Amino acid sequence: MALVNSGNTQENSGVVKGDVVPSQSLRSLEEVQSGAYETFYAAQSAYEEAQNQTEAARKAYNAAEMDYMNGKISAKEWQAAWQELTDAKAAEKSAKKEYESAASNAQAAAEAVEKKKQELRDSRQEDTTYVVHCARIECPFGMRESYLALGETHGVMTHQKPQMTVEDMVLNHNIINFGGCHSRENPGVQEQIEKTNAIIESKKDWRDKLIGLITKPAKALVAAVEFGAKHTIFSTKDMIKLSDGEKSEEEIEKEEKEKEEERLTSLRSDFVGECIAEFPANGEWLEGHEKVFINGKQVLLRRCSIMCNYGGCVTILVSGQPE
Secondary structure, eight states: OOOBOTTOBOOOOOOOTTOOOOSSOHHHHHHHHHHHHHHHHHHHHHHHHHHHHHHHHHHHHHHHHHHHHTTSSOHHHHHHHHHHHHHHHHHHHHHHHHHHHHHHHHHHHHHHHHHHHHHHHHHGGGOOOBOBTTOEEEOTTBSSOEEBOOSSOOSOEETTEEBOBTTOOOBTTTBOOOSOEEETTSHHHHHHHHHHHHHHHHHOOHHHHHHHHHHHHHHHHHHHHHHHHHTOSSOHHHHHHHHHOSOOHHHHHHHHHHHHHHHHHHHEEEEEEOOOOOOOTTOOOBSOOSSOEETTEEBOBTTOEEEOTTSOEEEEEEOSSOO
């Protein structure tokens, strides 16, 4: 099928050949997680209330003990206060057990969700599932996950949902912002860093500045040595690798992954700026369908990605189709 005309309905199973259909979808796991969290918060509240009841019963018993010793109450009333404390302790113990069980279940549910997300990330590059309106997306610098949107459809539906193309990449029209951005290349983040540095500098006294003058030459020397080490044409490690022959695909893939992790780490900031993602002029999602088009535009697939000018690679976590 080389062309999908506007107005036709395109159906796609969403399962890549050779893949095993997952027993549980991300959505179902997240529903379990939501229920586990609700149970946890309820158990936490009940445990805190039981602790308060135990403390109140303990104070009541201490007062009753003093009253009994002073002859103000009978032995029966004193024993009743003791029984209330005993019952409160038993209730607290039971509430604690429920709380710990709920906490364990919530943790397990959260781990199951994260494991599923990682599986989806790992399988993304080979996934040719069609992407539709409300697909879920990620950015390594975003504060949260987000969604793809299609205000006006292209006239093609996949499982009754509007099909998207590689040109659907306009911020806050197609790519809903990620709430905030941690990239150091984001102007908002740079502004926050500069403000913080200015505050730190304003707090320094003459002794800090003197130490800075003394250590500056040493820092420059260290930087020069590090630069030279990084830019040596052939390091000892390189010579060893050359003598061993060409690198395997696994080694190359591992090195590329490590380099990408280093790049993301170097760009990540604890500061948060507004998510104002920018994409190259006339840009589009990469790796769209080679043979299926909508009005001359490649169909968007889950394997697609698009690079923001501030360093983040936006990827598609789930296609938006029924899981």
